[in-house]
Amino acid sequence: MKQLKAVVINTKMQKTAVVQITRRWTHPIYHKTLTKKKKYLCDNQLEVKPGDKVLIQETRPISKRKKWKILKKI
Secondary structure, X not given: OOXXXXXXXXXXXXXXXXXXXXXXXEOXXXXXXXXXXXXXXXXXXXXXXXXOEEEEEEOOOOOOOEEEEXXXXX
């Protein structure tokens, strides 16, 4: 299963946290560093707070948009 490092953005929902993944890469032709951000809804059993760095893992669908769970704080 996939595991990603993320930063917690929002925890206002019950047992759910919004986390953001930031990916950086260099464009093959223009050699410019590009940044892409993506948000995921995660199952929050650890009661993390906004700003925490966490490790998330892909899991079975818990709801329509929630398919990740938080494993631990980093």
